[in-house]
Amino acid sequence: FGEKLSPLFRKGDVDGGNSASMMTSLMAKSLRNGTIQSLCNEFDTKFYNHLEAKGGEKYALLGSLAYRQVTGALTVVWNDKLQTYWVFMKEISSDGDVSTVDVIYPAAPILMWLSPETLRRTMMPLLAYANNETDAYGSPVYYNLTWSPHHLGHWPICDLAPEKQEQMPVEETGNLFIMLAYVAKAQQDVTYLSPYWDVMDTWGDFLVSSLPDPGNQLCTDDFEGPSPHNVNLAAKGIVGMGAYAQLLEMNGTDAAKAKASFYRETARNYSEIWMERADAGDHYKLQYDLDNTTFSLKYNLIWDQILGLGVYPEEVFLMESKYYQTKMNEYGVPLDTRAKFTKTDWEMWVAAVGSDEQFQSITDAVFKFADETPTRVPFSDWYQTDTSEAVNGKDGFRARPVIGGIFAKMLTAEEA
Secondary structure, eight states, rough: OOOOBBGGGGTOOOOOTOOOOOHHHHHHHHHHHHHHHHHHHHHHEEEEEHHHHOOHHHHHHHHHHHHHHHHHEEEEEEEETTOOOOEEEESSSSSOESSSSHHHHHHHHHHHOOOHHHHHHHHHHHHHHHOOOOOGGSSOOOOSSSSSSSSSTTEEEOOOOGGGGGOOHHHHHHHHHHHHHHHHHTTTTOOGGGGGHHHHHHHHHHHHHHOOOOOOOOOOTTTOOOOOOOOHHHHHHHHHHHHHHHHHHOOOOHHHHHHHHHHHHHHHHHHHHHHHHHSSSSSSSSSTSSSOOOBOOGGHHHHHHHTTTOOOHHHHHHHHHHHHHOOOOOOOOOOOOOOSSEEEEHHHHHHHSOOOHHHHHHHHHHHHHHOOOOOOOOOOOOOTTTOOHHHHGGGSSSSOOOOOOGGGGSSSSSSO
């Protein structure tokens, strides 16, 4: 929005970087005396051991493969205006967008587990943009939509006009509410949200008016084409509404608590309508308006359990999980009825809330894909469950930070 933000490691540079900063000097010294190598080795060991204790050797190996793919998509910059640092995420391969909300969302579990503060600082530029704080940077863009933004621009320029957003209203609004609620719960702090309650109220009201049936909206799985009346998207919005209620409770004021009660009860009422309209007997449908033979991975439901919202009853999770096992192929569970391909992040999310047996079954299948796929590209999050080939080969989804979704299991309870 008009101002060049330097990498954090150059904070303190003299004359625009002509003289090494104190941080750069410290890094160089640490490399020379072996401090960084020692810290890295210690981290690697703890990281692997936590994953192995939680999900076994194959899970630990998948996590080890995914770690750098996520962190490599992050850029940490110094915001001189605010005298603090911000974090941006690049989408990678599927697009070159800056801080795509539905890319941060699937990547979020690794940050939630290891560093909720990093996730918070990844969301701050998006909140500033949505709250029209960009005029401070020289080339303001005025955001006027009643839902959350999709992204900030094309890497590395953040200058996107609201009418040029890839509009995913329920998708991105639910995503941000869920991520904000997790960070708030982890840090037990919402003071930094003080400037944003009004804009978030607007988003909350949008969800109320758009649900329980989101109509013909795009969701993050837009590569499959239109999916009106999408049941999983509706679940995201409903759970997102519950997440916002949790944020409002933490606000603490009487007015906020009254709003929290309204959003919580509305979410629960909508979940009952959702269960009735999506019911297919032994599972829930892909779309409200399709027949009972359709299905999809309801990965968005995971946050109801992780955040402890109580929006959906336990039987919803049990019935869906049981049905997924009937759809297992050699390399995983298809994303939905329309094709045999799946998304690595989403199937690991549903695995995380299933039984230990189901978690191991899906983890084994994902490991088998990663080990046997003939498509030699960095860890793909979109592949065929019957052949292990990445969709669209070397031109498909590769090296994307969404692979951080593998770490969802680490959020389901205290790690060992």
